[in-house]
Amino acid sequence: METLNLLLQGFALALTPANLIAVFIGAFIGTVIGVLPGLGPTATIALLLPITIGMEMVTALIVMAGIYYGAMYGGSITSILVNIPGEAASVVTCIDGYKMARKGRAGPALGMSAIGSFIGGTVSVVAVMLISPFLAETALKFGAPEMFALLFFAFVCIGGLTGKSRVQGLLMACFGLLLGTVGTDEIQGVDRFIFGTLYLQDGVGLIPLAMGLFGLGEVLYNIEKRQSVGEVLSTPKGLMPTLKDWKDSAWPIIRGSFLGFGIGIIPGGMPAIASLMSYAVEKKVSKHPEEFGEGTIEGVAGPETANNAATAGGFVPLLTLGIPTNSVLALILASMMMHGVTPGPLMLIKWADVFWGVIASMYIGNIVCLILNLPLIGLFVRMLKVPYSILSPLIIMFILLGSYAVAGNVSDLVATLVFGLIGYLMKRFDIESAPLILAFVLGPMLENNLSKALLMSRTGDPLFFFSRPISATLISLAFVVLAFPLLQWAWRALVRPGVAAIKPR
Amino acid sequence: MFKRSGLPVVVACFALFCGFPANAQEFPSKPIEIIVGFAPGGGTDMAARSIADVASKYLGQPVVVTNKPGATGIIGAQYVYNAKPDGYTLLVAGGSETVAVPHYKKLAFDPINDFDPLMRIMVERVGFYVLADSPWKSMNDLIAEGKKNPGKLTSGISGIGGLHHATVQVTEKKTGMAVTLIPYKGGAETLAALAGGHVNFAIASPNEAYALVQAGRVRCLALSALERSPTEPNAPTLKELGYDVYIDNQKGLVLPKGVPPAIKQKLADAFKKAYDDPQFKATAEKLKLEISYLNSEDFHKALKAMYEQIGESVKPDAPKAP
Numbered sequence: 001m002e003t004l005n006l007l008l009q010g011f012a013l014a015l016t017p018a019n020l021i022a023v024f025i026g027a028f029i030g031t032v033i034g035v036l037p038g039l040g041p042t043a044t045i046a047l048l049l050p051i052t053i054g055m056e057m058v059t060a061l062i063v064m065a066g067i068y069y070g071a072m073y074g075g076s077i078t079s080i081l082v083n084i085p086g087e088a089a090s091v092v093t094c095i096d097g098y099k100m101a102r103k104g105r106a107g108p109a110l111g112m113s114a115i116g117s118f119i120g121g122t123v124s125v126v127a128v129m130l131i132s133p134f135l136a137e138t139a140l141k142f143g144a145p146e147m148f149a150l151l152f153f154a155f156v157c158i159g160g161l162t163g164k165s166r167v168q169g170l171l172m173a174c175f176g177l178l179l180g181t182v183g184t185d186e187i188q189g190v191d192r193f194i195f196g197t198l199y200l201q202d203g204v205g206l207i208p209l210a211m212g213l214f215g216l217g218e219v220l221y222n223i224e225k226r227q228s229v230g231e232v233l234s235t236p237k238g239l240m241p242t243l244k245d246w247k248d249s250a251w252p253i254i255r256g257s258f259l260g261f262g263i264g265i266i267p268g269g270m271p272a273i274a275s276l277m278s279y280a281v282e283k284k285v286s287k288h289p290e291e292f293g294e295g296t297i298e299g300v301a302g303p304e305t306a307n308n309a310a311t312a313g314g315f316v317p318l319l320t321l322g323i324p325t326n327s328v329l330a331l332i333l334a335s336m337m338m339h340g341v342t343p344g345p346l347m348l349i350k351w352a353d354v355f356w357g358v359i360a361s362m363y364i365g366n367i368v369c370l371i372l373n374l375p376l377i378g379l380f381v382r383m384l385k386v387p388y389s390i391l392s393p394l395i396i397m398f399i400l401l402g403s404y405a406v407a408g409n410v411s412d413l414v415a416t417l418v419f420g421l422i423g424y425l426m427k428r429f430d431i432e433s434a435p436l437i438l439a440f441v442l443g444p445m446l447e448n449n450l451s452k453a454l455l456m457s458r459t460g461d462p463l464f465f466f467s468r469p470i471s472a473t474l475i476s477l478a479f480v481v482l483a484f485p486l487l488q489w490a491w492r493a494l495v496r497p498g499v500a501a502i503k504p505r
Numbered sequence: 506m507f508k509r510s511g512l513p514v515v516v517a518c519f520a521l522f523c524g525f526p527a528n529a530q531e532f533p534s535k536p537i538e539i540i541v542g543f544a545p546g547g548g549t550d551m552a553a554r555s556i557a558d559v560a561s562k563y564l565g566q567p568v569v570v571t572n573k574p575g576a577t578g579i580i581g582a583q584y585v586y587n588a589k590p591d592g593y594t595l596l597v598a599g600g601s602e603t604v605a606v607p608h609y610k611k612l613a614f615d616p617i618n619d620f621d622p623l624m625r626i627m628v629e630r631v632g633f634y635v636l637a638d639s640p641w642k643s644m645n646d647l648i649a650e651g652k653k654n655p656g657k658l659t660s661g662i663s664g665i666g667g668l669h670h671a672t673v674q675v676t677e678k679k680t681g682m683a684v685t686l687i688p689y690k691g692g693a694e695t696l697a698a699l700a701g702g703h704v705n706f707a708i709a710s711p712n713e714a715y716a717l718v719q720a721g722r723v724r725c726l727a728l729s730a731l732e733r734s735p736t737e738p739n740a741p742t743l744k745e746l747g748y749d750v751y752i753d754n755q756k757g758l759v760l761p762k763g764v765p766p767a768i769k770q771k772l773a774d775a776f777k778k779a780y781d782d783p784q785f786k787a788t789a790e791k792l793k794l795e796i797s798y799l800n801s802e803d804f805h806k807a808l809k810a811m812y813e814q815i816g817e818s819v820k821p822d823a824p825k826a827p
Contacts, residue, residue: 046545046572050558053788140701144687184576187688189609189665198583198613201576267697268690322716323697330546330693333716338791344720408573409580455687456659456703 007129010356014364019059023361026063027368030070035078037086037211038402041071045331057339058357064332065315065358066365069121072271072308073369076113077380080106080300082395084215084402089271089307091210091441092279095434096292096299098214103295106381107239112297113304114373115241116253120305121366123257124264124312128319129359136320139265144452145465147268149474151446154277156478157284169435176439179204180447187451199411206272206441208403208415213433215399216416217423219392224428239377241297249301252282256305263306264313267325271307271314276441278306279434284481293434312362319343319355529767532592536567537772539595539758542581542602544574547692548629548710548794552756553597555788556626560779564772577667578602579612586614590621590763592772599625599755599804601667604811608819609666617805617812621764623773625757625799625807626780627789629710630734631672633726634699639706644727644746647706651682658684661695661707669695669708671815672729672752678818679748699723710754711736712793729753736793751814757804773801 013019033039045064052060075087080097093113100109127135142150182193183203194200241249256278263269263277282302283292292299317323322343324330336343341351348355384391403416426433453471457464466472539557543549550572557568573581578601585596603616633644641647651658662669665688677683687704689695692713699707700722707723711734717723718737725740729752733742743750758776760769779785780798789796799807 042545043572046550046554046570049554140697143698143701143703184665186665186690198576198580201579267694267701317697321697321700321720321722323700324546324693325697327544327546334546334551334792337715337793338788340791342716342719344716346719407575407580408571409575452687452689455685458657458659458685 003129006352006356007360009353010358010360011363013058013353013357014062014360018056019062019357019361020364022055022059022062023066023365023368026066027070027073027365027372029063030067030072031074031369031372032070033067034071034074034076034086034090036402037078037084037215037398038207038405040087040406041068042327042331043405044071045328049331049335052335053338057336057341057351057354058361060335060339061332061354061358062361062365064335065362066368068328068332069117069308069311069362069365070369070372072121072304072311073114073117073373075307076117076300076304077110078398079214080109080113081380081384082215082391083218084395084399085207085210086402087272087307088206088210089275089310090304091206091214091272091437092275092303092434093300094210094214095279095437096294096296098218099293099295100297100300101384105295106384107377108241108245108297109300110377110380111239111374112241112245112249112301114370114377116249116256116301116305117308118366118370119253120257120260120307120309121312121369122363124261124309125359125362125366127261128312128315128362132316132320135265136316139267139317140321141470142266144449144456145468145471146474147266148446148449148453149465149471149478151442151449153474153478153481154280154442155446156481157280168431172431172433173435173439176436177443179209179436180440180443186448187455197411199409199415203444204440205406205412205415207406208412209419209440210437211399211403212416212419212421213423213426213436215395215423216420217425217427219395219399220420220424221427222388223392224424239381245297248297252278252298252302253305255281255285256302257309260306260309261313264310264325265316267317267323269310269313270326271310272441273445274306274310275303276438278302280438293432308366315358315362319347319358320345529765529771532768532771533564533566535593536569537561537564537593537595539568539570539597540581540585541570541572541597542574542578543572545572548712548754549578549597549600549756551792552627552789552794555792555794556776556779556785558788559782559785560776562782563775563778577606577664579606579610582616582620583613585759585761586619588761590761592760592764592768595623595758595760595772596620597626597756598622598759599757599808600629601664601754603808604755604815605668605671605819606666607812608671608816617809619762620759621762621769622801622804622808623758623760623769624776624780624801625755625797625804627756627794627796628730629712629754629756630737630795631669631729631752631754632709632711632714632734632737632740633676633706633728634696634709634714634723635706635726636699636702637721637724639724641706641726644741644743647726648680648682648748651677651680651684655683656685658682658706659687659704660684661698661704662686662688663692663695663708664688664690668752668754671819672708672750675752675815675818676729676743676748676750679743679750696723712795715793734795736795752811755804755807755811757799769801 033044075090076093078084078086079090079093083094083098085091097109184191184201260274263274282298283289314325318329324333403412454460539553541550541553553570557570561568582602588594695707698704725737729750
């Protein structure tokens, strides 16, 4: 009851005209920068930081939070329409979202991703509100061994993530793993495959890789085929999701909400990882995994829900412990400190109004994002009617602009072009890129956490993972998933013939 | 007629586009860029942003902060090293990329002598943090444990081959303790690992640990500074405890070598005014940044001393870059 009271007070604060305008501005800017590749929430909030100092604390926080989750809404738009991920968190949306657009179902894809984002965001905010302090403690227990176990579990799930050809899919996953090893090893400091360059020390960037592989590769391929946009993207059939879409998306959205929130509160868990994990899980549990990568709505709804849920989840460690889990949250922390607010357990005591004001504004912000996004879908889809001869140079320009803007590094442009070429070849020979991206992102994390965990164990004993409850559970689960096909086979081979034998003729 | 009157215009246009050698009188005639070699939100970035805002008031031109993150600050440093020495490009330097990384990796430039220091803005102290209920009540307890059971203690550090890595190595050398290093990505992740009990102690800066200290989750055992820090007044320095360790994460502005002295002077004056401005001091206070001015010459000396001090302990068994 007291919580409700405090929340109502928060709403009273968030619904003042100034703060309401702040919600709108934040959500709008966020959506726009989410759409524009390269310009992410980190750079935007950094630029706006001096302005936020002059604002009221709550207003400033509302604007920044609005930008952050607005970007997650906006990021999916370009992924779906033109195969350019606007944000790292939307990379995975390219896989099925763009295929849906090509089938003329851009509208439902955009609609479902906005609705999923809304639900994921809202569920997450409710969770932040109700169980923040308790969850923050649990999340801290997630160290390297637990993270390794989680990633191991994810990898086992992805094992089946190979579409048409298993061999091809596994080869692409290996290529992704190989690309992931490039750079200075984060544990020993040894350089790997950097060819004496400074640029490769930090490894291959996800944004150049994804923009080249998906965006540029696609444009090059289409130019080669001299397709007009009418052929590339068939005319939209309906803007809103159908009843079947709703039914198909219900479970992915529910799973995505909880998965995203769970990953968001873990130190080091980013929205990008949440969306990748969600994709892997959806494919694993799906009754028709072969449709993933061919434009299935579950592959859009799940990840898009998860990245928004992770965004809100990230506020848990920030508000309750003062630990920012990524650079956007670090900037928000800096802004709070500039206003004299120190996040942590004291926040609920000393700055309760700020805490509840932000929570309330996140509810409102999610609604605003939905309102902003849904009516615009028609407009976005119409954009695809622009002749491809005009659209394709524009897309290329955006890709190059975006890949430079991420870090202001010319080498990123070169990387984008190289991956564009690889992406083109992969399209040309009809090779799937999903296993590559997943392995590229999760592989280095798996390795890093394995090394850290083994360092922590001091003896390097692999049984160390079974001495900790969370990692023991996750690894055991992974083995169950691994053994499942074997058990299935055994069941069929041993039991079923028996059943058939006693069946009377 | 047309030709004669047209020529000077053409020349003027040409001059405008090519830019005649920078003139100190006119300086600055366009925005000034401060390069930060790290992502937004960290200590280096915050120092740059808080002073940039105020400095534009005294320079009459916008001062923009540009993040060029990568390779522990080296990508940004390399960019400024290659930049035109016209006073329009500055680097925030003095931390990992200047005094630590060169001991672990071969660089294309000399981080101490290939730059022209302008001034030091702040120092970020380096602290040894443990959980509030940790069995080690003092730094001496921790050192004793590290000596008794070499390699048993785990230490969370922010990044391999950076200043915090170097701090542990210098401390190991000077105290005789031996620990197992566990590198994390950035200060926040390191502190989260400590708060979760995944490492025995962590190296962090007091401004980053502030929230957790206020919450009573972690405490600071010692700092590697010369004097006690106002943010951690109860933590002794290693020097106080009798160990010859002094490492500060200095943050200041440096120029590429070859900036004309008059322009350098103009920049130095403007940034000193910005440093003395109450607005900058207030921002720094709130962010728990410990501002600490040194002029060009003293900053250069301080960097050199730090570089050499770390080099003594790190060089012999440093991981070699292939």
